[in-house]
Amino acid sequence: MALYAQTSGLQSTNSASFVPIPGLSFTIPEGVDTAALVILNLPLPFAEGTNFPGANVGIAVNGTVLSVVRGFTYNEPVPPSAGRVPTTLVVSVPLTMQPRPLPACGPASAAARSSSTRRPH
Numbered sequence: 001m002a003l004y005a006q007t008s009g010l011q012s013t014n015s016a017s018f019v020p021i022p023g024l025s026f027t028i029p030e031g032v033d034t035a036a037l038v039i040l041n042l043p044l045p046f047a048e049g050t051n052f053p054g055a056n057v058g059i060a061v062n063g064t065v066l067s068v069v070r071g072f073t074y075n076e077p078v079p080p081s082a083g084r085v086p087t088t089l090v091v092s093v094p095l096t097m098q099p100r101p102l103p104a105c106g107p108a109s110a111a112a113r114s115s116s117t118r119r120p121h
Contacts, residue, residue: 003028005104013106018058018065024104031095040070040089040104046082047072053079057106059091065105066091 007023028036038059047053054073058065070089093102 001029011106018056018060018105020060020103021057021106025101027099027101028093028095030097030099032097035092035094036102038091038093038102042087044084045072045087046084047074048082050078052077054085055087055106057087057089057104059089059093060103060105061093061100066093 003026005024005026007021011021013019024040028038040057040059042057045055047055052073052075054071056069056071058069060066068089068091070087072085072087074083074085
C-alpha cells in the first residue's frame with residue numbers, strides 16, 4: 001500500500017524550531033514487526049536571509065521530530081540569488097498497534113515553490 005501527501009506553492013517560515021509543513025501529513029497504518037519507509041522530497045526549495053540562509057526538515061512521530069533530519073545552507077552569508085537546493089530525507093518508522101499521524105516539519109527561513117512529496121513504501 002502506498003500513501004502520500006503532496007503540496008505545491010509557496011511554503012514559508014521564519015521559525016527557529018520545527019513546525020508542521022501545511023499539507024504534508026498523513027496517518028500511517030497499524031502494523032507489527034514492520035516499518036514504513038518515509039520519503040520527504042523537496043525538489044526545488046530555496047532559502048532567503050543574511051546569515052548563510054538554509055532550512056532543516058524532519059518527520060514527527062507522536063509530536064516528536066525524529067533524530068534523523070535533513071538540511072541545507074548556502075555557501076555565502078548573503079547569496080546573490082535564491083538558488084535551488086534539492087533536499088530529500090528518508091527515514092524508517094516502525095509501525096505500532098495504533099495508526100499514527102506523520103507530519104513533515106521544517107524550521108528556518110525556508111520556502112518551497114515547487115511540489116513537495118512524502119510517501120512511505
